[in-house]
Amino acid sequence: MSLSKPVIGVLALQGCVDRHGPHIEAAGGVFKTVKTAAQFDEVDAFILPGGESTTMLKLIDNFGLWKSLERNFRAKPVWGICAGSILLAEKVENPAQKSFGILPITVQRNGYGRQLDSYKTEIEGCEVSFIRAPVFTDIAANVEVLAKNETGPVWIRHGRNMASAFHPELSFDTPSPMHRLFIESLRA
Amino acid sequence: MSRNTGKTITIKTGLAEMLKGGVIMDVVTADQAKVAEDAGAVAVMALERVPSDIRAAGGVARMSPPELVQEIMNSVSIPVMAKCRIGHFAEAQILEAIGVDFIDESEVLTPADEDYHINKQNFKVPFVCGATCLAEALRRIGEGAALIRTKGEPGTGNIVEAVRHLREINQDIKRVCHLEDDELMTEAKDLGAPFELLRIVKEEGRLPVPNFAAGGVATPADAALCMQLGAETVFVGSGIFKSDDPAAFARAIVKATAHYDDPKMVLEASKGLGSAMTGIEIADIEDNMRMANRGW
Numbered sequence: 239m240s241l242s243k244p245v246i247g248v249l250a251l252q253g254c255v256d257r258h259g260p261h262i263e264a265a266g267g268v269f270k271t272v273k274t275a276a277q278f279d280e281v282d283a284f285i286l287p288g289g290e291s292t293t294m295l296k297l298i299d300n301f302g303l304w305k306s307l308e309r310n311f312r313a314k315p316v317w318g319i320c321a322g323s324i325l326l327a328e329k330v331e332n333p334a335q336k337s338f339g340i341l342p343i344t345v346q347r348n349g350y351g352r353q354l355d356s357y358k359t360e361i362e363g364c365e366v367s368f369i370r371a372p373v374f375t376d377i378a379a380n381v382e383v384l385a386k387n388e389t390g391p392v393w394i395r396h397g398r399n400m401a402s403a404f405h406p407e408l409s410f411d412t413p414s415p416m417h418r419l420f421i422e423s424l425r426a
Numbered sequence: 427m428s429r430n431t432g433k434t435i436t437i438k439t440g441l442a443e444m445l446k447g448g449v450i451m452d453v454v455t456a457d458q459a460k461v462a463e464d465a466g467a468v469a470v471m472a473l474e475r476v477p478s479d480i481r482a483a484g485g486v487a488r489m490s491p492p493e494l495v496q497e498i499m500n501s502v503s504i505p506v507m508a509k510c511r512i513g514h515f516a517e518a519q520i521l522e523a524i525g526v527d528f529i530d531e532s533e534v535l536t537p538a539d540e541d542y543h544i545n546k547q548n549f550k551v552p553f554v555c556g557a558t559c560l561a562e563a564l565r566r567i568g569e570g571a572a573l574i575r576t577k578g579e580p581g582t583g584n585i586v587e588a589v590r591h592l593r594e595i596n597q598d599i600k601r602v603c604h605l606e607d608d609e610l611m612t613e614a615k616d617l618g619a620p621f622e623l624l625r626i627v628k629e630e631g632r633l634p635v636p637n638f639a640a641g642g643v644a645t646p647a648d649a650a651l652c653m654q655l656g657a658e659t660v661f662v663g664s665g666i667f668k669s670d671d672p673a674a675f676a677r678a679i680v681k682a683t684a685h686y687d688d689p690k691m692v693l694e695a696s697k698g699l700g701s702a703m704t705g706i707e708i709a710d711i712e713d714n715m716r717m718a719n720r721g722w
Binding site for chain 2: 250251252253254255256257273288289290292293296297300301320321332333347348352353354355356357358359365367369370405408
């Protein structure tokens with residue numbers, strides 16, 4: 239895939255959507271919010287943003303979007319952030335829930351605890367937040383670990399797909415290294 | 427990696443960012459919390475009574491019993507919020523000790539302090555506070571609130587006050603954006619708002635924290651109206667569990683909020699719902715029962 243200005247569709251059913259705009263634009267992509275099957279077909283890659291994974295699942299089901307998203311995720315690169323990484327995982331724990339199974343990883347929801355256990359740190363010079371974050375408890379051998387902490391991997395890549403347990407989009411320094419990497423891989 | 431787990435505002439507003447584009451529902455039992463979660467609520471507000479029952483019961487409304495809040499926290503995986511009285515920092519300390527995800531310092535409960543709101547910077551748990559205008563919102567943010575919601579008039583099923591507060595905040599922000607830098611301190615003095623926060627509003631053209639709607643939302647159309655007026659999420663109090671069919675109303679309001687800018691989807695969400703909660707005309711409420719007048 240080689241795109242000079244890839245269009246990044248941020249799934250906008252619920253969650254932290256708009257904060258991706260400045261990062262995507264600064265990394266040379268086009269920011270587009272997507273909510274319908276017709277819009278999914280118009281973008282080059284997806285970001286599944288942070289938010290509440292249970293809520294997003296219900297909305298995807300209730301609005302009849304599952305099949306169209308599944309088809310798109312198998313055809314185009316996708317980056318799942320926090321709740322988004324839960325939706326992309328092969329297996330979800332605490333509690334078990336349905337997922338797209340795009341990434342060969344097991345994710346434990348709220349692996350750190352509740353909001354009082356949320357925290358901020360730096361990864362590759364970028365200020366990132368772990369907000370009621372999941373833990374990647376198991377990853378397949380062919381998954382590339384881009385960053386980790388004491389719980390294990392927190393930023394991974396598998397083929398053209400990516401997942402992060404944390405939120406780089408809340409940083410005001412644009413683009414974040416994560417947005418840069420995701421978008422550069424589309425332009426390469 | 428060094429880790430900042432302290433009382434940092436970006437961690438607090440971070441959770442508010444994750445709740446955007448959703449519906450936060452008042453619930454009084456674990457069963458209701460599950461109905462809310464199943465319908466696609468982004469969070470629930472654990473309460474002993476919904477606002478319309480608080481209004482009907484009269485007397486002093488306080489923080490909910492800790493056991494009730496804990497039971498609700500154990501029954502769902504989405505974030506759980508709980509209310510404390512305005513100025514009642516000891517209730518807030520208890521809620522933080524329970525481990526709730528957000529505290530609402532709320533005018534729905536009987537105020538504990540008529541002069542001082544809680545110094546929310548002292549807490550690690552994020553706070554949401556009600557506001558009727560920009561100055562009030564900035565005072566609460568100055569005290570450490572990570573999220574602002576309109577006050578509306580809770581428990582009425584009447585959206586008019588929430589609309590008034592949303593429009594008021596929007597108009598105030600537009601006016602501030604057009605001020606010269608030289609005029610800003612006088613504006614801060616006149617409004618009674620912190621200067622530094624007013625400067626951020628002028629630069630960014632928006633509140634420094636997310637801005638949600640609350641108070642009187644009873645139908646999918648009410649939710650769509652608030653979202654189109656700039657609210658980033660809606661709180662629904664009595665509107666769901668005081669309607670004919672709570673599960674259907676909950677799903678419908680979630681759908682209308684996600685697709686607030688698509689009238690066809692809001693139309694679909696509005697069909698086949700039965701009756702919304704019975705509403706109350708604001709003029710019929712005595713001044714001392716106007717919750718929006720509590721706090722300053």
